[in-house]
Amino acid sequence: xxxxxxxxxxxxxxxxxxxxxxxxxxxxxxxxxxxxxxxxxxxxxxxxxxxxxxxxxxxxxxxxxxxxxxxxxxxxxxxxxxxxxxxxxxxxxxxxxxxxxxxxxxxxxxxxxxxx
Numbered sequence: 001x002x003x004x005x006x007x008x009x010x011x012x013x014x015x016x017x018x019x020x021x022x023x024x025x026x027x028x029x030x031x032x033x034x035x036x037x038x039x040x041x042x043x044x045x046x047x048x049x050x051x052x053x054x055x056x057x058x059x060x061x062x063x064x065x066x067x068x069x070x071x072x073x074x075x076x077x078x079x080x081x082x083x084x085x086x087x088x089x090x091x092x093x094x095x096x097x098x099x100x101x102x103x104x105x106x107x108x109x110x111x112x113x114x115x116x
Contacts, residue, residue, distance in 0.1 A: 025082050
């Protein structure tokens, strides 16, 4: 006799996904490499890194994968990681919501005009 499996609700799934993502962003960001990224590495190796221009966002609150005003490196990187994750999640959710709404309205108008 098999026991029926209980399905996880959508809200529960997304809540667990959000908490796991924020934990990963907050904790794993401390262990990110301190070495330069690929482009910076190649620029240093080939000798054109002295032509590098300063980014307009280099004075931002989360520039350099850290948070201005927080002296603890681990906490500073964690806050930057969580803030970045929340920002990306918010933008993606907003786009999804807008596009989903637009798709429903387009489908509704197509069915009402084709039915006449």
